[in-house]
Amino acid sequence: EDQVTQSPEALRLQEGESSSLNCSYTVSGLRGLFWYRQDPGKGPEFLFTLYSAGEEKEKERLKATLTKKESFLHITAPKPEDSATYLCAVHGSSNTGKLIFGQGTTLQVKP
Amino acid sequence: ETGVTQSPTHLIKTRGQQVTLRCSSQSGHNTVSWYQQALGQGPQFIFQYYREEENGRGNFPPRFSGLQFPNYSSELNVNALELDDSALYLCASSIGQSEYGYTFGSGTRLTVV
Numbered sequence: 001e002d003q004v005t006q007s008p009e010a011l012r013l014q015e016g017e018s019s020s021l022n023c024s025y026t027v028s029g030l031r032g033l034f035w036y037r038q039d040p041g042k043g044p045e046f047l048f049t050l051y052s053a054g055e056e057k058e059k060e061r062l063k064a065t066l067t068k069k070e071s072f073l074h075i076t077a078p079k080p081e082d083s084a085t086y087l088c089a090v091h092g093s094s095n096t097g098k099l100i101f102g103q104g105t106t107l108q109v110k111p
Numbered sequence: 112e113t114g115v116t117q118s119p120t121h122l123i124k125t126r127g128q129q130v131t132l133r134c135s136s137q138s139g140h141n142t143v144s145w146y147q148q149a150l151g152q153g154p155q156f157i158f159q160y161y162r163e164e165e166n167g168r169g170n171f172p173p174r175f176s177g178l179q180f181p182n183y184s185s186e187l188n189v190n191a192l193e194l195d196d197s198a199l200y201l202c203a204s205s206i207g208q209s210e211y212g213y214t215f216g217s218g219t220r221l222t223v224v
Contacts, residue, residue, distance in 0.1 A: 004153075034212065043115075043201050043215035044154070087153055096167020097144060097205070099213065101153030 002027045002092050006102035013078055013109050021073040021086055021105045029093025033071050035064050036087040038104070044087055047073075078109045115204050115216035123222045129190045132219045134202030136183040142166070143185040144213065145177060146201040154201055160185055189221075197223045 005024045013019055025033065032051055036044035048057045050066040057064050061082065063074040073086055085106045089099040116135045124130050136143050142161045146154035156169035160179035174190040183204070189196060199220050203213040 036215075041199075041217075041220070043117075043203075043217045046212040046214065049212055089153070094167070096156075097142065097159050097161075098156040098167055098169065099144075099146075099154070099203075101146075101155070103151070103153045 002090065002100045004088055004090055004100050004102035006086075006088050006105050008105060009103065010106045011108070013075075013107070015079055015109055015111050016077045018074070018076045018078070020075070021088075021107070023071040023073070023088030023102055024069060025071070025088070025090050025100075026069075027090045027092040027100070030090060031093060032091045033066055034089045034091070034099065035062075035071070035073055036089065038085045038087055040085075047086075075107070078107075080109045080111050083107055083109045115202055115214050117200075117202050117216035117219050119219060120217070121220045121222075123224060124192050126192055126194060126223055128192050129188065130192060130221065132187045132189075132200050132202075132221070134185045134187070134204075134216060136185070136202075136204035137214045140204035140206055140214065141183055142205045143179055143183065144203045144205070145185070145187045146203065147171075148199040148201055148218070150198075157187070192223045194223050197221060 035047040038044045048064040085104040089101045144159040145157040148154040158168040159166045163179045178186045199218040201218045202216045205213045
């Protein structure tokens with residue numbers, strides 16, 4: 001059964017304190033691993049798609065990496081505006097286009 | 112380029128009632144998916160529509176049903192509402208089963224009392 005587990009559930013950082021969020025997954029035939037950012041009461045906002053082990057993508061203070069079993073979202077020198085819930089999702093080889101989401105990591109960055 | 116828009120933004124219904132939620136896909140997107148997100152949880156897949164036909168369904172009972180229209184807009188209908196149906200309902204559009212990302216709307220917050 002396809003499954004995604006994110007850790008930690010919650011993370012508090014001081015502004016400028018770099019850290020990483022983890023996404024462990026099991027999926028039959030990975031077609032893509034997605035990272036989304038979600039602000040309270042809003043829909044998820046697309047950040048990255050990763051397709052194969054070893055791939056890396058960057059956007060401002062965020063960098064996503066992928067191995068065969070997990071993905072990391074590295075946050076370098078975070079700012080308070082980076083505070084949000086970060087969701088990881090996988091798209092497997094089924095034909096439904098179904099995304100399997102983790103429960104998310106809620107990040108709070110204090111000034 | 113317009114994004115995904117959902118209506119209404121908030122809704123309060125009584126247990127046993129029926130509800131219809133609406134979604135307008137992003138321009139150029141022909142596939143729409145619906146997700147249910149309970150508080151503090153990740154979104155759960157309800158179903159997907161492609162070319163006006165259901166193209167996959169998650170573990171939701173038949174009282175959850177949907178439609179996709181020729182202009183790619185969509186509706187989610189829920190009959191016989193239960194208290195556990197209270198959640199944020201998200202619509203996501205894409206070009207086919209896109210590995211290039213799904214664009215989500217801001218959701219409809221449904222409260223069943």
